[in-house]
Amino acid sequence: MGDDCGGLSANRAVGQEKEILHLFQRRFMVERKLGKGGFGQVFVGRRVNGGNERGTGSDAMEVALKFEHRNSKGCNDGPPYEWQVYNALGGSHGVHKVHYKGKQGDYDAMV
């Protein structure tokens, strides 16, 4: 496995990456990378329109964006299992609420 597993590597479509890394879905401005796990990379970003500076739920201004490339390990069997977990638990018991999840080019993206 290469160092870019699940990530936004230099040898992938540059235009697509720029679109993702600057303004995701025209809704979230991607600001900086927070970290990298076994399946993808996580960035911090901000909602472009609306939102509440102190909000932590559906109106949160600051968000975390996770991108998993479809060729990364565990990404070949449909949507990431993590999505199911957030569907079930998100917004309660201290688990973050999901604002968006879907495909963006070659990536599964969750905000």
Ligand SMILES: Nc1ncnc2c1ncn2[C@@H]1O[C@H](COP(=O)(O)OP(=O)(O)OP(=O)(O)O)[C@@H](O)[C@H]1O
């Ligand atoms: N909401 C968040 N706030 C701050 N940092 C985060 C957040 N989510 C992820 N990170 C950072 O990004 C890294 C990668 O997160 P990610 O969920 O991809 O993997 P992981 O849970 O660390 O490992 P695994 O590969 O087992 O899922 C984390 O280790 C952490 O440093």
